[in-house]
Amino acid sequence: MSALGSRLEPLVYDLSRPGRSGAPLPEPDVPHAELPSDLLREELGLPEITQLDAVRHFQRLSQLNHSIDTGFYPLGSCTMKYNPRINEDAARLPGFLHAHPLQEANTVQGSLALMYELQEWLKEIGGFAGVSLQPAAGAHGELTGILMMRAYHLARGDMARHKILIPDSAHGTNPASTTMSGLEVIELPSDGRGNVDVKALRAECGEDVVGLMITNPNTLGLFEEHIEEVVQLTRDCGGLIYGDGANMNALTGVIRPGDFGFDVMHYNLHKTFSTPHGGGGPGSGPVGVSERMADYLPSPIVAIIEEGDEKEPPLYGFAAPPKTIGRMKAFNGQFGVLVRAYAYIRIHGAAGLRANAEHAVLNANYLLSKVRAEYHLPFERACLHEFVVEGRWRGAPDVHALDVSKRLMDFGFHPPTNYFPLIVHEALMIEPTETESRETLDAFADALLQIAATARDNPEELRGAPHTTPVARMDEVRAARQLVLCCRPKFLSEPAQAPYT
């Protein structure tokens, strides 16, 4: 056990004592049967611990963490907005909570009705002809979309296309999804205003292009000023348009990406539609598609099998799109997340969703206006839902973005996203979201301004930060170079791995 572990909280395995258990189980009221011996494993060494010890253990761990419920969380590109508790109530309704994915469709009509309506709403919000709720998170939605785009060209007998064009400001998941699909990534530079460089795009357009992946607003928090031209150029060479919906929180209810001409876009339900994510819960990345892509959606989608009438509701079931790329996930997507997103959309309605997007943009611009005098803004434009500034000063050569982030923790704030996008020096990517009050934004801006002053006057204070958190600054370099897992449960007898080769 490391010194760190013993000081803060032991492993649950170290709390284990033989014979303890969390709850007494009643005598079985069915005939006793032994599990087959080949299914029993002796070496698992599951911890034996009382309920109280377990509660305290996890409660203490939770108190060492930072969460939306404990403080401001301006982690750029992650849309860490508040997750309304009523979403949780909805997801815990017994009919949803206890539904089993293998139940017959006629016994889960309520769950299917919810999925059907959510598909319809996501079509309407994005301006799309079809939606699949299957993808498990954003990058999985990307993979789904790229596979559909590939299938679309192949079905037309167009075998020569193998390139996906991706701006250099894109999320790293875009090239990763492309590579996983067996296609080639072509990186497009940005122009002097943070847009896709249209000249570079024109030079790459050709009959070998599967399509373009684009995020709008992009990861700089900037709206693509030439979006119509970018879409037209790609279409003119026969390419399709993939929209990365990671930044949809800036646009919901204001603009429909389908109207730009996007052929596929994933939504991040966990970001835009307020479900706990990051350490708090799973993602969900439904894809919306244009008319010409609808036949390629993953199977199955939820459909009305028999129309209803005045007396009877419709009968919902599953249907396979005619040229489907097949199943992308076991069962029916992240159902609990779908319920939360449904509740969020239903509660806010069209006007509320639009107001949320507008407030997200307002909050980001308010915060930017308060800090830009001290933090260099690489592209001098108003932002949408987030902005990227540089965490470096000419007068403080030894201070880096990482030092700013670490010091923010002393003020009780989660750090912004660091060192992304890669095209900005010492990037600090800040996304306040619409759910933060003016007082919180003011306090955060004050902290950033104070840190900028400290960078010049007392850089050592920043380089040693954080000073008040349960864990001081981690040695990230050593952790990355020597991947030795020191906290191994006692039952695992092999020695720790040597530094990884």
Next chain:
Amino acid sequence: MTWNTPDDRKYAETDEWIILTGDSATLGLTDYAQDQLSDIVYVELPVSGETFEQGDIVATVESVKAAADVHMPMSGAVTEANSAIEDEPEKVNADPYGEAWFIKLTPADPAEIDSLMDADAYARHCAARDD
């Protein structure tokens, strides 16, 4: 900010250096590149015998900030990879122009070296990107 750019070698826009000696060439990452990446924690090299075109990705480096590709400044076949930097990636930060060379290669077309920058041009290329 200035970076070391020794004038005994040529440089690619993508921040690799190369020295041509007879039929053989040695390739590495520049001081500017290692400084931008900060602490390098992982290096992946090709194996001897692999051939690459000019501009192809020949190696990958990973730092605490980012992952980056290393491109071939010239076409050619790899004759030796410096496994020492796979074991101790911090050498790329400490001595990018010396001990931390990446590969040796046999260039397919030695004339390609003329398409690369000299030290002065590369120093200006670095300075321009720092603004």
